[in-house]
Amino acid sequence: MGLVPDFVVRRIIRVLLRQRLREIDYGSFEANHAAKMQWIEQVRARETIADATDKANEQHYEVPTKFILSTLGPYSKYSSCLYPTGQETLAEAEIAMLEGYCVKAQLKDGQEILDLGCGICHFIPFMYSFMTHPRLGQSFHVPRQGRVFHFSTLSPHFMTKQKYPNSRITGLSNSSTQKAYIDATAKSSGLFNLTVRTLN
Numbered sequence: 001m002g003l004v005p006d007f008v009v010r011r012i013i014r015v016l017l018r019q020r021l022r023e024i025d026y027g028s029f030e031a032n033h034a035a036k037m038q039w040i041e042q043v044r045a046r047e048t049i050a051d052a053t054d055k056a057n058e059q060h061y062e063v064p065t066k067f068i069l070s071t072l073g074p075y076s077k078y079s080s081c082l083y084p085t086g087q088e089t090l091a092e093a094e095i096a097m098l099e100g101y102c103v104k105a106q107l108k109d110g111q112e113i114l115d116l117g118c119g120i121c122h123f124i125p126f127m128y129s130f131m132t133h134p135r136l137g138q139s140f141h142v143p144r145q146g147r148v149f150h151f152s153t154l155s156p157h158f159m160t161k162q163k164y165p166n167s168r169i170t171g172l173s174n175s176s177t178q179k180a181y182i183d184a185t186a187k188s189s190g191l192f193n194l195t196v197r198t199l200n
Contacts, residue, residue, distance in 0.1 A: 053174075061119075061175035068120055068178075076120040102163075110166045118171035118196065120178050171196040 026032050050056070072078055073090040081093035082100060107113060171194070173179050179196045186194045 057174055061173075062177050065120065065177050065181040072120070078119070107164065107167075109164045111164070113164065113167050113169045115169065115171045118173050118178075118182075119175070120181070165193075167193065169194050173198055 024032070024035070026035050068078070069076055073081075073094045075091070075094040075098060077094045077097065080097060081090065082088075082096040083093045084096060088096065101107075171182065173182075173196060176198050179198045182194075182196045186192075186196075
């Protein structure tokens with residue numbers, strides 16, 4: 001980590017992105033659309049959805065958990081975050097996105113909850129953990145969702161011990177190292193309604 005300066009990494013990423021855009025540009029909208037539809041038909045005809053899954057697991061999912069955690073925010077969320085005002089910290093942006101998951105999935109205490117592809121399990125600790133925050137009690141509006149989220153969700157009343165204490169939560173991960181980390185964290189935190197399974 002840190003051996004290559006960020007400005008060099010960004011330039012390399014931009015070069016690779018331009019290269020990829022050239023590879024998929026067939027000269028016109030019609031030609032690009034036809035190529036895309038051809039690719040879709042080829043995917044539908046495949047017998048398997050993904051190739052070399054063992055190699056993908058080795059290169060991505062089985063890297064040391066400590067390294068993954070060092071690159072992420074407090075909820076270890078690496079898919080995306082939500083910055084409604086653009087002024088949020090990483091932790092706040094993680095919470096905004098995770099709270100959005102709860103709203104859209106209409107999660108309620110007492111349900112059986114399945115987190116498919118939980119990875120390092122950013123969503124599961126969100127459903128369990130309690131954090132204090134200087135913006136406690138403030139609220140913000142999420143454009144296009146018509147939803148007002150409150151940072152009071154960080155309060156002990158919202159997440160004292162668990163967000164959904166009467167739910168049974170199952171996380172599905174294809175990473176044995178991440179499962180070991182989640183199991184150890186759950187055990188040390190006294191969480192007993194959580195099960196993580198390792199499957200492809």
